[in-house]
Amino acid sequence: DISNLETLTFLALNPDGRTLEYTDEDGVVTSIDLGAVIDAFETLTTIVDNNDGTFTYTDEDGGTTTIDISNLETLTFLALNPDGRTLEYTDEDGVVTSIDLGAVIDA
Incomplete structure (x- = not known):
């Protein structure tokens, strides 16, 4: 009989579309706020086309890197x-x- 070895757990997205609800084998529900998880690990970066064959990448600390692709482009x-x-x-x-x-x- 394996019924005592079985673990039943559930993971479902709450109707708010933002919260996961984890139900463990004892029926205890733990809510996980996906917005908070994303905010904790999100990095804000940008890439801007300079319209001259280069792009400027700005990292999450505000540092910039210019990426020159003009020599990689072929015009046919x-x-x-x-x-x-x-x-x-x-x-x-x-x-x-x-x-x-x-x-x-x-x-």
């Missing part, structure tokens, strides 16, 4: 030529490669 373009038949791909170095869609479709 793909556009349909006005002739309606040719795609023009411009790579990050400005080199244009033309792709004749008619030839691709006919192939």
